[in-house]
Amino acid sequence: MKVHEYQAKEVLRKYGVPTPRGIVSNTARKAREATELLGGSVVVKAQIHAGGRGKGGGVKLAGNADEAERQATTIIGMNLVTHQTGPQGRKVKRVLIEEQLPINREIYLGIVMDRAAGKPVFMASAQGGMDIEEIAEKNPEAILKETIGSGGMRAFQARRLAFGLGITGEAFGPSVQAMLALSRTYEESDASLIEINPFVLTDDGRAVALDAKMDIDDNSLFRHPDLAALRDPDEEEPLETEAINQGLNYIKLDGNVGCMVNGAGLAMATMDIIQYAGGMPANFLDVGGGANKDQIKHGFRIILSDSNVKAILINIFGGILKVDVLAEGIVAAAQELDIDVPMVLRLEGTNVDRGREILESSGLDFAVAADMKAAAEQAVARAVQHNEQ
Ligand code: GDP
Ligand code: MN
Numbered sequence: 575m576k577v578h579e580y581q582a583k584e585v586l587r588k589y590g591v592p593t594p595r596g597i598v599s600n601t602a603r604k605a606r607e608a609t610e611l612l613g614g615s616v617v618v619k620a621q622i623h624a625g626g627r628g629k630g631g632g633v634k635l636a637g638n639a640d641e642a643e644r645q646a647t648t649i650i651g652m653n654l655v656t657h658q659t660g661p662q663g664r665k666v667k668r669v670l671i672e673e674q675l676p677i678n679r680e681i682y683l684g685i686v687m688d689r690a691a692g693k694p695v696f697m698a699s700a701q702g703g704m705d706i707e708e709i710a711e712k713n714p715e716a717i718l719k720e721t722i723g724s725g726g727m728r729a730f731q732a733r734r735l736a737f738g739l740g741i742t743g744e745a746f747g748p749s750v751q752a753m754l755a756l757s758r759t760y761e762e763s764d765a766s767l768i769e770i771n772p773f774v775l776t777d778d779g780r781a782v783a784l785d786a787k788m789d790i791d792d793n794s795l796f797r798h799p800d801l802a803a804l805r806d807p808d809e810e811e812p813l814e815t816e817a818i819n820q821g822l823n824y825i826k827l828d829g830n831v832g833c834m835v836n837g838a839g840l841a842m843a844t845m846d847i848i849q850y851a852g853g854m855p856a857n858f859l860d861v862g863g864g865a866n867k868d869q870i871k872h873g874f875r876i877i878l879s880d881s882n883v884k885a886i887l888i889n890i891f892g893g894i895l896k897v898d899v900l901a902e903g904i905v906a907a908a909q910e911l912d913i914d915v916p917m918v919l920r921l922e923g924t925n926v927d928r929g930r931e932i933l934e935s936s937g938l939d940f941a942v943a944a945d946m947k948a949a950a951e952q953a954v955a956r957a958v959q960h961n962e963q
Pocket of ligand 2: 771
């Protein structure tokens with residue numbers, strides 16, 4: 575789950591990471607009042623779940639309250655397009671008004687999960703403000719790394735990073751403290767990513783998180799009600815939000831073969847085999863090992879809400895989820911929803927014969943494939959046919 579910059583900064587502050595003073599505003603009027611409260615020059619920053627806002631015109635400096643109000647008028651309601659939003663852009667609903675800082679240096683800091691090591695890795699680069707992907711490609715040795723072991727990042731590791739970044743003088747201590755606090759934030763909030771770009775050193779020796787991007791592991795939200803409350807459904811794919819509410823694991827993709835599968839591994843394999851058969855999956859959907867009739871119905875609803883879907887491949891290996899239960903779910907869904915795309919089924923496992931009976935006697939239009947490969951080939955072929963109709 576992504577959160578907004580202003581929300582990430584609230585979390586960071588709780589753990590002792592210094593951030594600029596700021597006030598979030600959803601109208602230009604409030605932006606003016608915020609500027610007056612903060613006093614002096616401010617930065618007006620669009621709050622959307624995407625980076626690259628500066629280059630896209632979503633981050634503007636303002637010298638006084640008049641200017642801030644004017645900038646906020648332009649930014650609130652604008653459709654902000656950045657290299658991370660895609661060409662359709664994102665509608666800006668709020669701006670963060672922040673005090674301007676006397677920036678001396680911009681540094682990159684980030685923590686992500688290193689899947690090979692199975693541990694988080696703390697990354698730092700002296701080339702702050704730049705895209706880390708670009709640095710990683712052109713100048714990988716410019717990225718310093720420290721693997722975070724159990725018990726969190728050690729003080730010597732933070733000092734080694736600060737040395738490596740060439741931080742000296744009065745900013746050294748605060749930088750080390752901020753890095754350790756950042757690592758604690760990552761661990762204790764079950765984040766999957768934190769990125770501070772830029773982390774700045776000021777002319778007066780402070781070390782401050784000027785920008786903040788934070789993703790929280792969805793699977794941990796049950797134990798962080800305060801973080802779960804930061805969810806902004808307006809920023810999310812509506813179908814994915816509905817799936818979350820139904821306890822389904824759904825990711826929208828760009829292809830035209832809808833997938834209804836039980837088990838994440840089988841769902842991944844199904845997407846692969848659809849591509850192998852020359853097609854493109856429209857989604858990842860894991861209805862789970864213990865899905866009930868209702869969830870199957872919701873799964874269908876979600877798949878069918880995507881107008882790109884031209885065929886549905888149902889690939890079920892009945893274990894805990896028995897095939898006959900699934901079959902009942904499919905029939906119930908088909909009776910309620912107006913399913914006008916061809917369906918191809920591959921069923922295996924517990925109660926498969928009873929499941930087939932239920933489907934065959936339902937009068938629904940579907941094809942039962944012999945195995946996974948055949949199912950994928952049929953689904954891809956039917957999607958092409960249906961698209962041409
Ligand atoms: P992003 O473009 O979405 O990553 O947004 P950032 O928060 O990183 O802002 C983009 C750029 O605006 C930063 O890299 C800074 O150069 C600049 N910026 C942001 N806040 C301030 C500030 O307080 N003072 C100054 N001088 N520049 C700022
Ligand atoms: Mn940034």
